[in-house]
Amino acid sequence: MTINFRLNGNDTSVELAVNKRVVDLLREDLQLTGTKEGxxxxxxxxxxxxxxxxxxxxxxxxxxxxxGCDVITVEGLSDGEKLHKLQENFLKYGGIQCGFCTPGxxxxxxxxxxxxxxxxxxxxxxxxxGNLCRCTGYKPIIEAISASAxx
Amino acid sequence: MKNYDLVRHVKGESKFVDDILTPxxxxxAYVLYSQIAHxxxxxxxxNTALQMEGVEGIFIAKDIPGExxxxxxxxxxxxxxxxxxxxxxxxxxxVVAKTVALAKEASKKIIVDIExxxxxxxxxxxxxxxxxxxxxxxxxxxxxxxxxxxCALIVEGTVExxxxxxxxxxTQGAFACPVEGGGVKIVSSTQSPTTVQKTAAKxxxxxxxxxxVDVLRLGGGxxxxxxxxxxxxxxxxxxxxxxxxxxKLILPRQDDLRMTGKRHPYxxxxxxxxxxxxxxxxxxxxxxxxxxASADLSPAILDRTLFHCTNSYFxxxxxxxxxxxxxxxxxxxxxxxxxGPQGMFVIEAAIYKAAEKLGIDPCLIQEKNLLAEGDExxxxxxxxxxxxxxxxESAISKFNFPHLKKEIDEFNVASKxxxxxxxxxxxxxxxxxxxxxxxxxxxLVHVYSDGSVGVSTGAIEMGQGVNMKIRQVVASVFxxxxxxxxxxxxxxxxxxxxxxxxxxxxxxxNGKAAQLACNNILNRLKDAAAKYLSLANSDQIEIxxxxxxxxxxPTRLLWNELISSAYMQRVSLSSHAYYAPPxxxxxxxxxxxxxxxxxxxGTAIIQVAVDCLKGVYEIESVKIxxxxxxxxxxxxxxxxxxxxxxxxxGWMTMEELKYNENGRLLTDALSTYKVPDIYFAPKEFExxxxxxxxxxxxxxxxKAIGEPPFMxxxxxxxxxxxxxxxxxxxKHFEIISPMTPERLLLSLYN
Ligand code: FES
Ligand code: FES
Numbered sequence: 001m002t003i004n005f006r007l008n009g010n011d012t013s014v015e016l017a018v019n020k021r022v023v024d025l026l027r028e029d030l031q032l033t034g035t036k037e038g039x040x041x042x043x044x045x046x047x048x049x050x051x052x053x054x055x056x057x058x059x060x061x062x063x064x065x066x067x068g069c070d071v072i073t074v075e076g077l078s079d080g081e082k083l084h085k086l087q088e089n090f091l092k093y094g095g096i097q098c099g100f101c102t103p104g105x106x107x108x109x110x111x112x113x114x115x116x117x118x119x120x121x122x123x124x125x126x127x128x129x130g131n132l133c134r135c136t137g138y139k140p141i142i143e144a145i146s147a148s149a150x151x
Numbered sequence: 152m153k154n155y156d157l158v159r160h161v162k163g164e165s166k167f168v169d170d171i172l173t174p175x176x177x178x179x180a181y182v183l184y185s186q187i188a189h190x191x192x193x194x195x196x197x198n199t200a201l202q203m204e205g206v207e208g209i210f211i212a213k214d215i216p217g218e219x220x221x222x223x224x225x226x227x228x229x230x231x232x233x234x235x236x237x238x239x240x241x242x243x244x245x246v247v248a249k250t251v252a253l254a255k256e257a258s259k260k261i262i263v264d265i266e267x268x269x270x271x272x273x274x275x276x277x278x279x280x281x282x283x284x285x286x287x288x289x290x291x292x293x294x295x296x297x298x299x300x301x302c303a304l305i306v307e308g309t310v311e312x313x314x315x316x317x318x319x320x321x322t323q324g325a326f327a328c329p330v331e332g333g334g335v336k337i338v339s340s341t342q343s344p345t346t347v348q349k350t351a352a353k354x355x356x357x358x359x360x361x362x363x364v365d366v367l368r369l370g371g372g373x374x375x376x377x378x379x380x381x382x383x384x385x386x387x388x389x390x391x392x393x394x395x396x397x398x399k400l401i402l403p404r405q406d407d408l409r410m411t412g413k414r415h416p417y418x419x420x421x422x423x424x425x426x427x428x429x430x431x432x433x434x435x436x437x438x439x440x441x442x443x444a445s446a447d448l449s450p451a452i453l454d455r456t457l458f459h460c461t462n463s464y465f466x467x468x469x470x471x472x473x474x475x476x477x478x479x480x481x482x483x484x485x486x487x488x489x490x491g492p493q494g495m496f497v498i499e500a501a502i503y504k505a506a507e508k509l510g511i512d513p514c515l516i517q518e519k520n521l522l523a524e525g526d527e528x529x530x531x532x533x534x535x536x537x538x539x540x541x542x543x544e545s546a547i548s549k550f551n552f553p554h555l556k557k558e559i560d561e562f563n564v565a566s567k568x569x570x571x572x573x574x575x576x577x578x579x580x581x582x583x584x585x586x587x588x589x590x591x592x593x594x595l596v597h598v599y600s601d602g603s604v605g606v607s608t609g610a611i612e613m614g615q616g617v618n619m620k621i622r623q624v625v626a627s628v629f630x631x632x633x634x635x636x637x638x639x640x641x642x643x644x645x646x647x648x649x650x651x652x653x654x655x656x657x658x659x660x661n662g663k664a665a666q667l668a669c670n671n672i673l674n675r676l677k678d679a680a681a682k683y684l685s686l687a688n689s690d691q692i693e694i695x696x697x698x699x700x701x702x703x704x705p706t707r708l709l710w711n712e713l714i715s716s717a718y719m720q721r722v723s724l725s726s727h728a729y730y731a732p733p734x735x736x737x738x739x740x741x742x743x744x745x746x747x748x749x750x751x752x753g754t755a756i757i758q759v760a761v762d763c764l765k766g767v768y769e770i771e772s773v774k775i776x777x778x779x780x781x782x783x784x785x786x787x788x789x790x791x792x793x794x795x796x797x798x799x800x801g802w803m804t805m806e807e808l809k810y811n812e813n814g815r816l817l818t819d820a821l822s823t824y825k826v827p828d829i830y831f832a833p834k835e836f837e838x839x840x841x842x843x844x845x846x847x848x849x850x851x852x853x854k855a856i857g858e859p860p861f862m863x864x865x866x867x868x869x870x871x872x873x874x875x876x877x878x879x880x881x882k883h884f885e886i887i888s889p890m891t892p893e894r895l896l897l898s899l900y901n
Contacts, residue, residue: 033170034163036370038320039404043821046320074163087161091154094790098614099160100320100370106161125829132821134318134371135614136790137797138832 005066008076014063022058022066023047026073034074034103038132045131048104048111049073055111055127074103077110085151086110089144097135105131109145119149154619156368156612156638167370168324168340169401177326178207180390180400181254182383183244183261184410185236188270188479188814192234192263195243200260205253208394209261210245215389217356221382223346225284225446228482230354230382236265237444238481239815240410242382247390247398270479270814274418274441277476284446284475290457290742292529293468298433302424305433306508310421310500311887312493314441315414315802316818317486318826319613321370323411324401325384327391334361335388341380342372342611343651348643350381351388359643362388366641369613373798374485376613377651378448379411408819413808414486415452416441417493423501429509429519434466436497438473440483440490447482449475452490454585457742458530459491462498462862463539463579463752464517465526479814485653487798488861491580496803496865499576500886503869507876507883513869514575518543522579531743532581536845538752538778543577546754546776549839555758563877568764571771572874576755576866580859581747582655582849583735589650590748591731592660596625596668598724602711604629606668607639609649610661615857616787617657623783624662624850628669630694631710655855658783659748660730662850668728675724679717680708732848748848751855753777753841755796755863761874763899766892768871770800772835775863779840780847780854792838792860799864801827804871807889875899 004013007030016025026032026049038046040059047058050072077084086109089095096102105128112119112127119127124145133141159165197209212219212233222228232243244261248254271277299305325339325347334357341347344364352359364384369376387400402410417440424433438456442449453473460471471494499513502520506513522539546552552575559571584590594608606625612618618638626633639645650660677689680699684706686692691702699708708716717724737744755775761768773796782788805825809817818824846852871890875898876882884898 027170031172032163033166036167036320037169038322039821041404041820041822044320074161078162083158083161090161091157094786096157096160096614097616097790097794098320098369098371099157099165100167100614102160103163128829132318132320132826132828134320134373134798134826135794137793137836138827138829139793139836140790142829142832 001064003064003067005068006070008072016063018064020063022049022061022063025063026058032073032075036100036103038100045104045108046101048107048131050107050111053111053114055108074106077106085148086145089147093140093144093147095136095141095144101131101133105133105141121146156618166367167321168326168338171326171338173326173399174397177397177399178247178249178394179251179254180387180398181246181251181258182242182386182406183246183258185232185239185241185243185265187236187265187267188239189268190236190265191268192232192236192265194264196262197244200246200257203257203260205249206246206257207249208247208390210389210393211243215354217354220353221350221385222446223378224448224450228445228447230385238479240481242410245386245390247394272478272480272810272812272814274439274476274478277478278439278474282477284442284449284477287472287474288453288457290471290529291469292527295433295435295468295470298468299424301426302432303427304505304508305422305424306501306505307422308500308504308886310419310497312417312496313889314416314483314808315486315806316408316808316824317373317375317413319369319371319373319375322402322404322407323376323380323383325387326397326399327384327387328397329391329395332361333357334363335392336363336365337384337388338365339380339384340369340376341366341384342369342377342613342653343380344641344643345649346378346651347381347384351385354385355389355392364643366611369611372613373487374489374653375411377485377653379484404821405819408824409816410481412443412447412482412484414802415449415483415490415493419497421497421501423505425505425516429516431464431466431520433468434461434498434501435470436460438494440473440475441478441480442475443478443480443482445482447484449483451586452485456490456494458581458585458746460494460498461529462495463522463577464498464520465522469529471529480810487795487858489654489858492799492802492862492865495862496888499865499869503872517575517577521577530746532745532747534750536749538841538843539577539579542752542754542776542778542841545841546756546774549776550756550774552756555756569760569762570874570878571758571760572870572872572877573756573758574866574869574873576757576863578753578859578862580751580862582659582751582855583732583746583748584650584654584656585737585746587735587737587746590656590660590735591650591729592664593646593649593727593729594661594664594668595645595727596665596672596725598672598714600715600718602635602714604636605639606636606665607642607645608661608665609641609646610657611641611652613652615657615791616784617652617661619787620658620783621662621665624665625669628666628673631697655857655859659849659855664728664730666850667730668726671726671728672724675722676713676717679720679722680713682720683713683716684708749854751778751859753859755866757866757870759867759870759874761871761895763875763878766896770831770833770867773833774837776839776841777860778843778854779856780843780849781852782840783851783853785840788856789838791856793836795858795860796863797827797832799861800867803864803868803888804890805831807891871895
């Protein structure tokens with residue numbers, strides 16, 4: 001089947017099998033490998049992308065469900081060479097070690113900002129509760145998101 | 152100073168194994184594994200599966216061209232089970248197909264007939280049956296037997312510590328591509344490219360030089376990819392060579408959880424004796440390590456349990472015995488701390504129980520027994536540049552421990568259900584591979600004719616920041632901008648015979664090798680500069696911020712011009728250097744020596760709040776004074792500390808591996824195996840850098856950071872115990888970890 005949707009601001013049309021998951025569509029067909037797969041069952045958040053302004057786990061979504069949607073992946077976060085403030089602050093506050101959880105974290109945080117530009121620390125925690133990081137201990141991630149909220 | 156690796160991470164541009172653009176026609180492998188923990192293989196029938204559309208090949212033990220053997224320390228582990236299976240998750244067949252889904256589908260059509268035998272899950276049962284990986288190991292100091300009489304208090308008990316899943320967010324995987332001449336190039340998510348190379352060579356019956364292993368970065372390792380990355384790489388390589396096509400093998404999460412080894416569970420018996428003043432006179436301990444089905448790294452891990460069995464304390468008489476017990480679980484393996492945490496947990500438990508007997512705070516016993524300069528460890532090494540007391544005292548005063556304690560006591564008087572607890576956790580961790588020969592590293596530095604620099608070492612970047620530290624070393628030796636320097640991939644054709652990036656030693660060893668390589672080039676550059684500037688000798692030449700100085704005065708010569716002049720003068724702009732730290736040795740038979748280049752010290756104060764009706768708890772604060780030596784990069788070291796502590800607390804509290812009596816892992820998904828999430832992160836986290844005036848053996852007098860802070864996590868366990876104790880002061884709790892909310896309630900109300 002063919003589906004049409006917006007991907008990182010561009011009209012996109014793809015031919016796909018009905019049972020293809022979004023994470024596979026992005027990573028395999030569109031070579032957008034910034035979106036990671038960590039668990040395949042909706043528990044780690046590494047595959048988080050934004051669909052119609054909401055954070056979703058792309059491992060749990062069928063690609064055909066994207067028809068007509070507006071999709072943002074980590075590759076669409078920066079404005080060319082200019083990093084988004086979230087990206088800047090993840091760098092500044094050391095919210096990244098191995099980097100495997102990073103794209104998902106950024107997407108969850110970005111979705112939070114779309115909904116609530118001035119989130120509290122509790123809001124931030126709720127937004128990334130489904131994103132696991134095995135490296136950092138979370139402190140710098142919260143700091144990075146908080147700093148972005150306050151700028 | 153931008154860290155380009157990290158910039159790529161935030162843009163989603165960094166590549167992990169599964170992200171590499173594969174060539175057209177790349178095949179995918181899926182591994183079929185045993186569903187039985189112990190049994191004899193009667194037959195494996197692949198015929199139906201092989202007929203399936205899209206299936207390109209299926210390989211079982213008899214198809215292995217070389218040796219069916221992947222054991223490192225002991226040759227006791229097959230790549231593919233041939234006649235018996237020893238754990239659920241043991242690989243039996245490699246299915247290769249056009250897609251992963253097809254390969255997995257085909258694997259279901261393979262019929263494996265296994266005659267079941269009774270599995271052994273408990274290490275003590277294995278010990279009773281004489282199922283040991285190797286003979287027990289004993290470390291001793293002084294004379295325990297002769298001194299029990301002198302003890303005013305003797306406490307005995309048992310301690311259980313659970314295993315731990317690494318949960319590197321990137322699962323195990325490799326990509327293999329045949330190359331001309333019958334060789335293969337492997338991209339692997341491994342902490343040890345040389346181990347992958349050796350293992351693949353053995354399995355394939357090829358010389359090592361026909362196998363190139365390349366590693367860009369890892370999405371976490373934590374020890375789980377030190378020895379256990381090799382089999383997947385060897386399988387992909389074998390399939391690639393057999394089919395003459397590129398093959399990718401990425402473990403799905405659930406398979407990774409089921410098939411790979413974890414931190415070793417331990418069961419231990421201790422007996423501790425103290426004199427009237429609270430000084431520990433005697434410590435006798437026996438560790439039963441649950442090794443799983445084969446040796447893997449268990450023997451070395453067992454030794455580290457013994458090395459650290461007295462933690463940060465001086466004990467004049469020690470007898471420590473450790474038994475590596477063979478069970479029908481996946482072979483347990485390296486995990487941050489490498490057996491040290493399990494050893495340290497037991498002595499902390501012993502101290503806790505002794506304090507309970509005396510009716511005093513355990514920290515009084517801890518404090519009284521801290522190591523002092525010159526004290527001897529049970530393995531014969533003396534504590535040098537000892538920071539045990541310094542870090543303890545600094546933590547007590549910086550964070551005003553008496554005040555924290557008072558606040559908690561007051562809170563507990565007023566609060567009936569929620570109780571708070573606090574505990575101190577000092578650590579002492581030895582740095583070096585205790586298998587002495589592994590302490591070696593090499594670096595290859597190229598300065599290109601345009602002034603840019605490439606550095607290759609044996610170090611693997613897995614999030615711990617080793618690449619950045621090595622770039623800092625290079626930038627500092629040459630005194631050039633860090634942007635000029637690029638970390639190359641870790642590749643066996645550039646750095647051969649490398650040791651794993653493990654034992655916290657990645658930056659220590661590889662950083663030193665890089666420093667030596669840069670110095671070689673720098674000396675040549677100084678001669679070239681002298682020639683260019685028509686100076687008689689190069690002694691007074693220096694580079695400062697890319698400007699060439701002579702006798703402390705800037706010359707007109709800059710880095711770029713110097714490099715192009717040196718090139719035209721036909722000066723070599725490359726150097727390969729090798730580093731092996733001097734002065735370390737260990738006699739395994741006598742269990743004596745000086746195995747460590749140095750020790751890392753520190754003290755943590757951990758505070759928790761426990762809801763004694765619901766069993767849930769919160770980590771309120773973690774406050775640490777840690778000996779970083781002279782840190783090269785404080786941001787990285789701080790972040791390593793926080794992450795390690797979080798993982799240590801996870802191990803002690805919420806992370807629980809459950810197996811049933813058939814040896815099946817029940818917690819085989821992220822929905823059932825819980826690791827700390829954002830809500831579990833400590834509400835307050837403070838890390839102070841202890842002033843350390845001493846020089847260390849590591850690069851630029853820094854100190855290794857990867858593992859030591861993990862063990863602060865043990866403090867969380869005892870903080871929870873203290874809170875429970877204030878709820879039920881009359882109760883004596885068993886020491887069993889992890890202290891999950893479920894166990895906490897059972898302990899309180901049983
Ligand atoms: S991969 Fe989708 S949530 Fe883990
Ligand atoms: S940085 Fe490695 S999982 Fe978060």
